[in-house]
Amino acid sequence: MKNLTFSSINDLLDDIVRATMQAARSLGRAIGAMAWPQLLATCVVLALLITIVPLALTLFIAFMLVKLVVAAIVLQNRRDKS
Incomplete structure (x- = not known):
């Protein structure tokens, strides 16, 4: 190196x-x-992407955490029963 x-x-x-x-x-x-209508459409699409992508990532992480917590609780209950 x-x-x-x-x-x-x-x-x-x-x-x-x-x-x-x-x-x-x-x-x-x-x-x-760019023409004005094309520029407007580009701005709207960009605004939607900036809004939706972080929301989707946040929801994905939240649901994955819920899934992991529920799986941990279920596994703990199964271990306690055996």
Whole structure:
């Protein structure tokens, strides 16, 4: 493995910033080229994704925790009976 130095970390951060700026410029050009109805539809879809994806992940985690708790209780009851 290569030794990390300040200059190698600095080069890596420069590459990350450069790639991020290039992506932002490309995104800005794409948004600038969109028609108003297309831009509105894109904003609505993006808003729905930002709203629904975290909600779905939260519900998934909550139901998995409930499932694990119920499974632990059932297993404990079965162990106590035998």
